[in-house]
Amino acid sequence: MQHTRKSLILLACLMVFCCGVEAQADITLEASLSHLSFPVDQGALLTITVNGASRISTIELPEIAGINFQNRGQSSRINIINGSMSSSLSNNYLVQAQKPGIYTIPPIKVNAGGETVSTKPMSFEVTGTAKEGAPNGDRTDRSSEEVAFIRIPELADHYPGEIVPIRIKAYFNQKYRADINSLPTLRGDGVVMPQLREKPAQTQEMVNGTPFHVLTWDTTLAGIKAGRHPLTFSMEASLLIPQKRRQVLPFGGGLFDDSAFNDPFFDSVFGGAQRKPIDLVSPEAVFNVIPLPTANQPKNFSGAIGNFTLKVSANRQDLEVGEPLKLSVEIAGSGNFDRVEAPSFPDSPDWKTYTPAATFTDQGNSYTGVKVFDQAIVAKNDTVKEILPLSFSYFDPVKKDYVTISSAPIRIKLTKSTIAPATPSLPPQSAAVPAPSVASPEKTSRGIEQMAPLNVQLGDFQREITPLFLRSWFLTLATLCILVLVALFLLQLRRQNLQKHPEKELQRRKSHLLARDLNLVEQAYASGNSLEFLASSRTAMQNQMGLSWNMAPTAISLTSLKGRLGQDSPLVEIFAAADAAAYGGATLSREKMQNYLKIMKKELEALP
Amino acid sequence: MNGRNFCRILLMIISLLLWQSATSQAGVNEEQLFQQGNEAYSRGDHEQAIARYEKLVTASGLSPSVLFNLANSYAQAGKIGRAILNYERALRLAPGDSDISGNLELVRKESGLFADTPRGAAKVFHLLSLNQWAMLGLLALIAFTLFQAASIKFRLRTKTRIIVRIGCLMLLLIAAAGTAIRYQGFKPSVVIAADARLLISPFESATSVGAIQEGRLVFQQKDHGPFTYVRDETNRQGWILSSSLEAVVR
Numbered sequence: 001m002q003h004t005r006k007s008l009i010l011l012a013c014l015m016v017f018c019c020g021v022e023a024q025a026d027i028t029l030e031a032s033l034s035h036l037s038f039p040v041d042q043g044a045l046l047t048i049t050v051n052g053a054s055r056i057s058t059i060e061l062p063e064i065a066g067i068n069f070q071n072r073g074q075s076s077r078i079n080i081i082n083g084s085m086s087s088s089l090s091n092n093y094l095v096q097a098q099k100p101g102i103y104t105i106p107p108i109k110v111n112a113g114g115e116t117v118s119t120k121p122m123s124f125e126v127t128g129t130a131k132e133g134a135p136n137g138d139r140t141d142r143s144s145e146e147v148a149f150i151r152i153p154e155l156a157d158h159y160p161g162e163i164v165p166i167r168i169k170a171y172f173n174q175k176y177r178a179d180i181n182s183l184p185t186l187r188g189d190g191v192v193m194p195q196l197r198e199k200p201a202q203t204q205e206m207v208n209g210t211p212f213h214v215l216t217w218d219t220t221l222a223g224i225k226a227g228r229h230p231l232t233f234s235m236e237a238s239l240l241i242p243q244k245r246r247q248v249l250p251f252g253g254g255l256f257d258d259s260a261f262n263d264p265f266f267d268s269v270f271g272g273a274q275r276k277p278i279d280l281v282s283p284e285a286v287f288n289v290i291p292l293p294t295a296n297q298p299k300n301f302s303g304a305i306g307n308f309t310l311k312v313s314a315n316r317q318d319l320e321v322g323e324p325l326k327l328s329v330e331i332a333g334s335g336n337f338d339r340v341e342a343p344s345f346p347d348s349p350d351w352k353t354y355t356p357a358a359t360f361t362d363q364g365n366s367y368t369g370v371k372v373f374d375q376a377i378v379a380k381n382d383t384v385k386e387i388l389p390l391s392f393s394y395f396d397p398v399k400k401d402y403v404t405i406s407s408a409p410i411r412i413k414l415t416k417s418t419i420a421p422a423t424p425s426l427p428p429q430s431a432a433v434p435a436p437s438v439a440s441p442e443k444t445s446r447g448i449e450q451m452a453p454l455n456v457q458l459g460d461f462q463r464e465i466t467p468l469f470l471r472s473w474f475l476t477l478a479t480l481c482i483l484v485l486v487a488l489f490l491l492q493l494r495r496q497n498l499q500k501h502p503e504k505e506l507q508r509r510k511s512h513l514l515a516r517d518l519n520l521v522e523q524a525y526a527s528g529n530s531l532e533f534l535a536s537s538r539t540a541m542q543n544q545m546g547l548s549w550n551m552a553p554t555a556i557s558l559t560s561l562k563g564r565l566g567q568d569s570p571l572v573e574i575f576a577a578a579d580a581a582a583y584g585g586a587t588l589s590r591e592k593m594q595n596y597l598k599i600m601k602k603e604l605e606a607l608p
Numbered sequence: 609m610n611g612r613n614f615c616r617i618l619l620m621i622i623s624l625l626l627w628q629s630a631t632s633q634a635g636v637n638e639e640q641l642f643q644q645g646n647e648a649y650s651r652g653d654h655e656q657a658i659a660r661y662e663k664l665v666t667a668s669g670l671s672p673s674v675l676f677n678l679a680n681s682y683a684q685a686g687k688i689g690r691a692i693l694n695y696e697r698a699l700r701l702a703p704g705d706s707d708i709s710g711n712l713e714l715v716r717k718e719s720g721l722f723a724d725t726p727r728g729a730a731k732v733f734h735l736l737s738l739n740q741w742a743m744l745g746l747l748a749l750i751a752f753t754l755f756q757a758a759s760i761k762f763r764l765r766t767k768t769r770i771i772v773r774i775g776c777l778m779l780l781l782i783a784a785a786g787t788a789i790r791y792q793g794f795k796p797s798v799v800i801a802a803d804a805r806l807l808i809s810p811f812e813s814a815t816s817v818g819a820i821q822e823g824r825l826v827f828q829q830k831d832h833g834p835f836t837y838v839r840d841e842t843n844r845q846g847w848i849l850s851s852s853l854e855a856v857v858r
Contacts, residue, residue: 324722354720359806359818359844366815374842376722451680451714452707454649455673458642463669465700465857467794469742469787478746481753488756 027052029110031119033095039127043096045072045175046105048119051088053112059091060109067103070094072242094241097126146210148172150184150233150282155221157288162305162397163336163367164221164287168196168233170280171205171212177240178278184217188231191287192222194366220367222336223289233282238275298393298404300344305395306335306367310343312390312407320415321382327375329356329407331392334368342373343390351388352378382414506547513543514604525597530588531581537600538578541571544604570599638668645677654685672702680711688719689800689822689854696798696825696856703737721823730789738790745783752776796825797838797853806846810835817846826853 027050034045046069050056054076061069072092089112097103102125107118151169158164168184186193200215223229292305308331315326331340342356356375363369377387387410396403468474498505517540524533539553541561546553549564561575574596577588588596645660661678665671679694695712702708716722726734736744755772758764799822806817810832820826826838826848835847 324717326722354722355821357819357821357842360816376720378717451683451711454646454677454680455707456646457673458639459671459673461638461669461671461674462701465670465697467700467742467791468739469745474742474746478749481749484753485756488753488760491760 027113027115027117029117029119031105031108031122033105033122033124035124037125037127040097040100043094044124046093046095047090048093048108048110049088049090050110050112050117052086053089054087055112056089056091057111058109059111061093062106062108064103064105066098066101067105068096068098070096070241095124100126100128102126146173147176147239148178148237148278148280150235150280152233152282152285155285155287157290158223159292159305159395159397160223160226160289161303161336161339162222163334164223165365165367166193166219166221168217168219168282170200170215170235171207172215172237174204174211174213177242179238179240179275180215181236181238181277184233184235184282186221186231187234188229188287190223190225190227190229190289191231192224193219218365220365221287223287226289226291229287229289230284231287232284235280237278237280239278241274241276292395293400293402296402298391298402300391300404301393301395301402302341303339304335304337304341304393305339305397306333307396307398308333308335308340308392308394308405310390310392310405310407312387312410314387314410314412317411318413318415319379321379324376324378325387325412327356327377327387329373329375329390330370331373332370335394337367337369337371340371340392340394342375343392345375345377345390346388348388350380350384352380379412379414382416384412384414386411510544510547510607513547514540517543518601518604521597521600525593528590528593530593531585533588533593533596534574534578534581537574537596538582540600540604541575541578544607548607569603571603574600638664641667642674642677645674645681649677649681649684652684654681657681658685670697670701672698672705672708675701676705676708676711679708679715683711683715687800688715688721689798689802691715692721692823692825693798693800693854693856696796700794700857703739716823719821719823721821733786733789736786736790738787738794741783741786741790745780745787748776748779748783752780793827795855795857796827797836797855799824799826799848799852800854801849801852804848804852806838806840806844806848807835808846810837810847814847817844820844820846820848825856828853828855 030047030049030051032047032049034047036044038044048059056074070093072094074092075090076087077090078087095105102123104121104123106121109116109118149171151171153167155164155166170180170184172178183196196217196219200217203214203216205212205214311330311332313328313330315328319325327345329342331337337360342358345351345353354376356373358371358373360371361369389406389409391404391406393402393404395401498508517536520536521533521540524530524536542553542556545551545556545561545564549556551560558572558575558579561569561572565572577596581587641660641664645657645664648654648656648660658678658681661674661681664674665678675694675698679691679698682688682691682694692712692715695708695715698708699705699712733741752773755776759769799820802822804820804822806820807814808817809815820840824840826840829837829839829845831837831850832847834850836850836853837845837847838853839845
């Protein structure tokens, strides 16, 4: 088994070696220029591709008068097809010329995999600057579009204040490295655009077979005055041109001549990049703003342009006269919501109205959403049966006409007010305080003048406003109740426990009684009164026996004691002595009493 | 020794006299300021009245009467936000005062500041004030405790015991819920700026959600720099300049 595994490993190594040998054996070289003709202020990309080598030792670039080569990095590619592996390495160089002319790149020698191969000579033409060469701008646009450009959609005719959604797209060729320095700005008069968000949507697109990074901003335009307004969008960016590192060979070549630090990777990381500012400008577009028609313009038109719906609702329908009602007017749709105003409530002597408060909720952008106006209205008399319909007018740019939409009347049920009208009465102390004669500011109204008068009693002061349940007396009382409840609960538990186990209660009573009786016996012993000692001893025995045998203590006699405990019990002796003392007045010595006390404690505590 | 005792007693008497004089002086000042405020209000000099009452509040604290008069002065001066702020404060100190609630209602109505009427369960909990719910809860707790104590001493019918216990506990539970719900609305702030706006983001150039009326009660949710995120009585939410607000309970 082990032998088989070794054989397999050897076979695999052999195959890899063979492949390597095969790969080394087929080294080919290709060189290409991206443009065979380019302006002097631009450049072409020279790509040298070595097939069949995993590593390039040196590329000897020729020295041509007036031509600069700038390393643009290296890329590698490995293909495995049907088990055969091939690799290719590509080195890119930006070729720039100092003056126009026809140039030839002589064969470039490349040392790879121990072999030296050469490219074929290549000729190219360098023309004058882009402006000189293409006064009509066609060439400029075409060559700058290779790096980056801006595209905007076609613009149609619009109305002043109309919100026109627009998508601005900035394209950046993926072959080049670029940074954006600013957001797209609008160049043009008579049109406004809101501030763009800083993070655009990022996608990739192919333009004429070339992959581009695309930054997209969705925004809106609005014309502020009628007329033709040419406009463009521009943005600033920087083209990053990698710089070749200056080679420092402290040891004069030799061992370090072909070191890994000569890899072009380090040119891009450590070599830095030259920033070449580029200005992206979109093609010019014309934003034609045509005036709104004056014919058939509704009186309540406030400048709203778009497409809207109207919905009116009331928060209640059964109410008393004088009670406030909240009217919610919802205007939904798309358009210039900043010009959407609350439909005015029709003038009516039956209603008192207040200024509405507006709330706008957008649906992802500023021109679609719902604007809600909450307006308080108060019915003045009970003859009112419905809330009057409200109307809203807007201009529809698609229909190119004004549209007026109205709500349906809302039925309501009004009853007479049950609250008597407030008649402020001054308290006796305030009789000297006349009603305010100076009508203050314009905001005061008749209603406010009907306010309850001033307080004339100073009252108690408090440092802070504390709710009742946080005041100390409240907390103390609540805590006390909770403690009492806990105590009652524990008591109840104990009671239930004793009821479940009656023997425990009996034991507890016996212990309690024994302690009390023995205390009396000890007192008699301490006083040396043998009669009292024996009498209390007899009572103690009777109490304990009575509880143990479930008999009345007085029913316990010497006979019953003898019968239950036996003749030899020391308690029988003490009981007999007590009986004798009770009838014959016998006395006991102190030692005897001490002995009896000890016996009695031991025997009575041991009783079941 | 006797001399030392005499000195101590003398020092105590002097301190007592000084303290009494100081407190009576403060009482006189409070009374004077209050009267001056009332007189200014009666003359129609509401700004002067406001100054006197504000001074009194700063020096001595909060009194329902002073806050009520101050709120009346603000209302007469057309400063609806501050009027409502002081009525709300006065109402928290004297929840049952019909003059305060009446004037507050009048000012709100005149300014078109209507809040959503509570519905369903919320309507039930709005039948009593925070303090009334708290007091009801305490009474239920006391009744429950007394009944528990009595049931140990006296033998009561099981049915009676169960009914009374469940009744007390239900009342306690409802009162606790009422207290909790009403406490949520105990610490609002009042919009005191006349031109306040609700914004969608906490910076000045942010898009406005809409105007918010002076005197509108709002509940603070969070802060960010000079802005506070609030929810108003009508459940609108947005950022507002913190300087446009003043808390009813500080």
